[in-house]
Amino acid sequence: MSKVSEKKYGFFFVPAIGAVLGIVLFCIIYGVRIIDPTYEDWITSGSGDIVQHYLGWVYYRNTPWKFPLGITEGLTLPDAISCIYTDSIPLFALFFKILSPVLPETFQYAGIWGVFSFAVQGFTSVVLLQKFSKNPFFCLAASTCYILMPAIFLRLYGHDSLSGHWLIILALILWVYQEHEWKHRYTPVVLWAVLGVIAPMIHMYFVPMVYIIMAGSFLSYIIKNKKIGHVLVCGSVSVLCTLGTMFSFGAFYGKGSFGDGGLGVFSANINCFINSMNCSSFIKGLDIIEGQTEGFGYMGLGMIIAGIVAMSVGVYLLIRRKNIKEIVCRHSSYIAGGAFIFMAAFILALSPVITLNNRVLYTIPYPRIVFSALSVFRASGRFIWICDYLLYTAVFMVLSRINGKKVLCIITFLVTGIQVADMYGLMKSKRSLYSAEAEYVSPLYSEKNQDIVDGITEIRFVPLPPDHLTRYDYYMTLGVYASENNIKMSSFYCARGSYESMAEYAEKSLMELENGGGQENVLYVFFDETRIPENNDSLNIYDLNGMTVGRVKYNKS
Numbered sequence: 001m002s003k004v005s006e007k008k009y010g011f012f013f014v015p016a017i018g019a020v021l022g023i024v025l026f027c028i029i030y031g032v033r034i035i036d037p038t039y040e041d042w043i044t045s046g047s048g049d050i051v052q053h054y055l056g057w058v059y060y061r062n063t064p065w066k067f068p069l070g071i072t073e074g075l076t077l078p079d080a081i082s083c084i085y086t087d088s089i090p091l092f093a094l095f096f097k098i099l100s101p102v103l104p105e106t107f108q109y110a111g112i113w114g115v116f117s118f119a120v121q122g123f124t125s126v127v128l129l130q131k132f133s134k135n136p137f138f139c140l141a142a143s144t145c146y147i148l149m150p151a152i153f154l155r156l157y158g159h160d161s162l163s164g165h166w167l168i169i170l171a172l173i174l175w176v177y178q179e180h181e182w183k184h185r186y187t188p189v190v191l192w193a194v195l196g197v198i199a200p201m202i203h204m205y206f207v208p209m210v211y212i213i214m215a216g217s218f219l220s221y222i223i224k225n226k227k228i229g230h231v232l233v234c235g236s237v238s239v240l241c242t243l244g245t246m247f248s249f250g251a252f253y254g255k256g257s258f259g260d261g262g263l264g265v266f267s268a269n270i271n272c273f274i275n276s277m278n279c280s281s282f283i284k285g286l287d288i289i290e291g292q293t294e295g296f297g298y299m300g301l302g303m304i305i306a307g308i309v310a311m312s313v314g315v316y317l318l319i320r321r322k323n324i325k326e327i328v329c330r331h332s333s334y335i336a337g338g339a340f341i342f343m344a345a346f347i348l349a350l351s352p353v354i355t356l357n358n359r360v361l362y363t364i365p366y367p368r369i370v371f372s373a374l375s376v377f378r379a380s381g382r383f384i385w386i387c388d389y390l391l392y393t394a395v396f397m398v399l400s401r402i403n404g405k406k407v408l409c410i411i412t413f414l415v416t417g418i419q420v421a422d423m424y425g426l427m428k429s430k431r432s433l434y435s436a437e438a439e440y441v442s443p444l445y446s447e448k449n450q451d452i453v454d455g456i457t458e459i460r461f462v463p464l465p466p467d468h469l470t471r472y473d474y475y476m477t478l479g480v481y482a483s484e485n486n487i488k489m490s491s492f493y494c495a496r497g498s499y500e501s502m503a504e505y506a507e508k509s510l511m512e513l514e515n516g517g518g519q520e521n522v523l524y525v526f527f528d529e530t531r532i533p534e535n536n537d538s539l540n541i542y543d544l545n546g547m548t549v550g551r552v553k554y555n556k557s
Helices: 003-009 013-030 049-062 090-098 110-129 136-147 150-155 166-176 187-202 206-225 229-248 301-321 324-330 332-350 368-377 380-399 405-435 447-453 472-484 499-514
Strands: 071-076 079-082 353-356 359-363 458-462 522-526 539-544 547-552
Touching (some): 013 110, 013 405, 049 090, 049 110, 049 472, 090 187, 110 136, 136 301, 136 380, 136 405, 150 405, 166 187, 166 206, 166 332, 187 206, 206 229, 206 332, 301 324, 301 380, 301 405, 324 332, 332 353, 332 380, 368 380, 380 405, 458 472, 458 499, 472 547, 499 522
Antiparallel strands (some): 071 079, 522 547
């Protein structure tokens, strides 16, 4: 965009087109049917964590207003849990709960979230690219690569809250624009604080991602300006805002443990940038250790080629100018900041077990206190996304230095075309999956099963083993029916629930049955059939769609 046209239309004109591009691409890939908020069958008839996220929203919507604002009742008896830990995208959950009185009885926002994320991904990526080039064609073509970033497809709709990658781009924007002459000197403080508020309201993993980039930005600022006061104020305000938001939404509510097992299992592999994991139309996947799909960081064939071209262009420009030292000194603050961001994210993503293909190269001997702290974010491989976007940005920054608008546009459009072709098979499969009409009716509504569940107000899972989260099918089948009939559940498939409290509640219920008691309005689901009480004459046992359940003082006839 020329300076004249930028003055005429404003800085955000091209980013707005990028947002439209994101919406168009979403509709092409996923279709428009799932955007209908009253169409829930595509969720309940599916599989994966999205069912959990939707049920978390339904229970949160039906929970009376309380403080903390994210409290959700009826899923983890006897306690409550925050909607943060059902991954129900608290920002959207809160917004639509406020509107709940005027919303239809059946309402899902997963489709709205998807199109929103694609739109913001397009908008923010153009804003980021405009730092390096005012050419609108270059910015829009390059933004397509950001929108079609491969890792997003593996999250939407599997772990859809983690598809909000635009938060990473927003943090990068605040970094590269840190020398911008803001109208008010404290604008950066406010912007970082706002980002610190939004991150935990999307997904908790975005909190450390934002702060890693913030730390790199602060390092750049200190090197450039030789001042630390602004950094201390900005960092302190952001941390307070993040902690305040987490507290307000119940992140610290209850007795659940923040740490969890899996650190070092759900990591990234050194080959992650070129390992398609068989999601590419052209490149076969490479070997990995089991669990490392969390570290999926494939850049896409188009971006790999763009990276090779960018390295060639960069070397050519440096040799031609013959002032490498001067260039490094002039950009030392950004080089240092970028190096810090990349290395911090890369080490976190790979660690503590460093692997290449299917071989373990080295295990970092973290002290127990460090290991426990890192276990809060056990799926460490996700931090590789920061490196991906940093590499994307570095590649397009170098390409933007190519003289000649036509040459620049041709290269960018070719790269984008290759990227789209590389992702075509994956996009086609998504289109086929989500554009198909779905209809779901819970098997519990059958005449036989309806007799068994008639009149229940609570579902209790007894006893509750430590690996109860592996009973995903139980939780989702019963959860869909329970959510539609205002039925509480003693445990659920969610993070950070207090296992001790839920297990104690289940054990007391089982002891009550063993002593000849029990409650008529409770459906007892036996995770361990050897613990079914044999001396309770009032307990009737049934097979409920493959699940062994019991009702007290219940006559099936």
